[in-house]
Amino acid sequence: MSLDPATVRRIAALARLHVDEAEVPRLQEELNGILGWIEQLNEVDVTGIEPLAGAAANALPMRADVVTDGGYPEAVLANAPERIGAFFAVPNVVE
């Protein structure tokens, strides 16, 4: 599988990364280099193998469905690039 310029643009849009048109050919080449190298996994016979999501020793633990944290909006907002009162500020999304 080889990426065309339109796919590079589509992936960048999905990833919410702005890509200048001039960068597309270089990115396309780099990504295709990596993906071409990854193709070697097609040699492996994975018939009947269950996928492994992680190496954790045990199943994820359960806990009571209760509030365990929170109640400090100032700490949460302390690193906000822009805030208005107790809210994160973003450009208008509804006119």
Next chain:
Amino acid sequence: MSLTDLTIAAAADGLRRGDFTARALTEAHLAVIAAENPRLNAFITVTEAAALARADAADRALAAGTARPLAGIPLAIKDLFCTEGVRTTAGSRILGNFIPPYESTVTRRLLDDGAVFLGKANLDEFAMGSSNMTSAFGPVANPHRRRQDPDAVLVPGGSSGGSAAAVAAGLAMGATGTDTGGSIRQPAAFCGIVGIKPSYGRCSRWGVVAFASSLDHPGPVARTVEDCAILLGSMAGHDPRDSTSADVPVPDYRAACRRGVKGLRIGVPREYRAEGMAGEIEALWARGVARLREAGAEVVDVSLPHTKYGLATYYIIAPAEASSNLARYDGVRFGFRAAGRGDLRELYEHSRAEGFGAEVRRRILIGTYVLSAGYYDAYYLRAQKVRALIKRDFDEVFRGVDALLTPTAPSAAFAQGEKMDDPVTMYLNDVFTVPADLAGVPAMSVPAGRDADGLPLGLQVIGRSFDEATVFAVGAALEGMG
């Protein structure tokens, strides 16, 4: 001997004997930082005042007889661990001004044990790299130099390059690192120090800036195997705030260092004998085998058949998880925001494009692609199946041996700017370290010799899951070869 040459074990004894104060020990390290950091760039942030205040508190505890095990020991903290009130950048412009309102579990445990934090160590951006060249705060210099070419500035390895360089050059007695594909072990090997990536779940990931959550392993680097044992003993332990943290007892690793290897069976995996392996690395490996045999271990050839697929598997899974974890950097809640950009979507796209460096953007794009509709099965699901086969290789081989011995990296440290031609060449650095991350088994790099240029080389000891104790025993038996 200068205070900055001491091991952690010797310094802890010296503090208790009253040979020197914690303040003197911290001041000695701050003086080396002031002299050497402009050249090495191992620290992004130095917290001098806080370090001295902690040292004074350690002196009071020592005088009162209430000192904890790491009281007054000066450490560097990889700038991927959130530290309350102290800027934590992950080596990225996008977190350039981020001040965490909380402390990571691992650093909290070290503080509770009395450690002094000197500052935050440089790293590859978001821990993505093997050279420390991708940091937004500039590259780190390896304190070692080539005998034949002393002007070349060598990389310290990565991603924990600042941690390893700081410890190797006496700017800190030990440091925290993280290892996702080799980021503790490869820089330890390049800088001639010891580093251990413990089992997955041994050290909490809570408060560590996430790269690839199923692969991220916090762990220590230090100048001796015993010092790593002391640090890991403090860092390890169950944490309910990390759902993958293991609720298993932490043994006495320091005692394990003195256990010896008599009667142990050590496997030498033939697949690590990569084609074109440098003769010096092969000879180093043979010397390690001889050393363990002399110490009473039995060494046998073993096979890990899927080793060669480890790197490609890693370069699907790690970017996939990274693309998800790094979605949180949106220019809204914390971190960098691009100036003057139209609507919300443009704000996201420009903040991320300007805030992330080239390697991070590349991995986000790869990860997004392999998870996208139509490609998920072909790439991501297949990689998860190959990961299961790699783990099965380890499970099977550990039925017959207690630990494995391999080289840590395919070469000694290279120069800044080398291996930068294409991403895959850089990725090949991690060929021997990645499988242990995929399987979650503990692995240590121990300095074991020098190449013809006088540069350090490391050997890797891999153990059974949650059997770091045997890894420490084998590592201690190898120590002092070089």
